Amino acid sequence: MLKLEAPLAVQARPPHAGFFPLNKFSVVPLLMKAARTAASDSNGNDSVKEFMVLPDTHVLTLRTVPTAAGTWRISGVETSRGPIDLAPGGAVIMALGTIENARLALASFDATGLPTLPLIGKNLIAHLRSNLVIRVPRSAIPGLSSAVNELQTAAMFVKGRATRPNGDLIGHFHLQIAASGGGNTVGGEDELYRKVPDVDFYDQLRTSTDTHIAIAIRGLGEMEPADPADPAAHPSRVDLSARTDEYGVRRASIALTPTQRDCDLWAAMDAAMQKVAATFANGQPMQVLQSNQDGLGTTHHEAGTLWMGTDPAASVTDGNGRFHHTENLYAAGPALFPSIGSPNPMLTGIALSRRTGDLIMAPPPVVADAGFETLFDGNTLGDWTMSTISNQPGRNDPGSFRVRRGVLETRTGTDLGLLWLKRPTPPRYVLRLQWMLTAPDDNSGVFIGFPDPRNEGYDNTAYVGVNFGFEIQIDELARPDRAPVHRTGAVYSFKGPTDGPLTVHPVGEWNSYEITVDGADITVVLNGQTVNIFHFAGDPQSPRRGLPSTAQDPRFIGLQTHTGRVLFRNIQWKPLEGAVA
Known part of the structure; x- marks a missing residue:
């Protein structure tokens, strides 16, 4: 009852109604x-540009690849002008409209085994639309002045619901009602929906006489959606046609x-609409200028083919518009x-x-695992700071890290760099984080x-990490x-990962490290697989290497800039109970 409706009007300057901008x-x-x-x-x-327009280009399909997690990832876009590789860690948003979105999804995942493939395109819905335009004498509208001068434009939004005789709901509809003056030639929508800057039209309005009121009544009703329990039974859908387009890609077949x-x-x-028109006529002569039902699909209001839901078995996308069972595809x-x-x-x-868009560009705050403390919130560097270089002409850039879309992204400099956390580690702890390669x-x-x-x-403070600590x-x-x-997976230059194949996810996919520091013992778990168990027996060349963190000699963690662009996220740690062994 208290909801505000969107206005059906444009900005105006008295005494005339407003105009739409071109x-x-x-x-x-x-x-x-x-x-x-x-x-x-x-x-x-261009390599860091956030937005570019590629003209005269038709999207054919998306390049899909299976991931190590059993989902699917988009690695590129196939177009009429050649392939476009997607940046590792990037996302694809399909915004081509209801019909073309469904066709592109069907063509891209055809024969992939995507669990939701049978659901794509099955919930096509649109609007039922009817039009009724009438003209009544000015005197039919109570309260209007009898003076012959220009009338203003009026608009009204009326909600409706249709029920059966037993009270069961059939569906909802609404009426858009627009009225204006303008003699015997101007319709109710001419002054509301078709107003663009036009000097001749403006002069015509100034000299018009308003002997009649033109009223346009447009009804829009909702189509019945698919039954979530049986979407295949819905009669309206988008499928792939056997016919191909000029690029050899299958077209959309629409029912x-x-x-x-x-x-x-629709009948209700x-x-x-007829009852509303009779109310406006108020018993006086009513001229019907238009009365018709628009054809289905002529409203450009198609919807539903990639419907969202919480159940991956009964919907195509989730509440954020991301395709179920995919890593980086949105609609x-x-x-x-x-x-x-x-x-x-x-x-x-x-x-x-x-x-x-907000979710992709600024993901929600990181939630630490049970018992863990978040060390990077995804929004700012916080307590992280970059190493420095002095007295090294030509090699004075340690690189940098930037926060982008909820992750830390490395930028390589002219010498080794280290982003380190200015909070000392616990004496014994577990460190968890995720990392992604963007190139081999x-x-x-x-x-x-x-x-x-x-x-x-x-001179280069990053080498303190090299000479006094350990690099995983x-x-x-x-x-x-x-x-x-x-x-x-190696404790660099001390001990390589255990024998056997390592499960390292390819470029563009996230890997996880769990590093346990327990006195002289370091354990490295890569993607759930224990790959390194290292016991440090001392380093004569660096006696202070590997010492536990204490109040007198605090120890720290850091992330390296070396070669290429590596991404990090979900950095967290948890102290271990007990004394250092």
């Missing part, structure tokens, strides 16, 4: 503004058929609707798109057990000699 009908100005902003923010560097409930609602809505727009209601779906579709030759590492880098007198390696090329002691 760009109301085009998204081009918005795209141009976004592209210019991205170009300015990136300083001309849009009203159910009996749809027909009953039309009857309500935007009314294709996500489980049901359509009667209002224009655009505002709801935009709201869902904004929420999905990426090289980084997790450093543990080193003293405050600022206090050792090094991240390097699938095991440089410089491909020895196990230099490969992912």
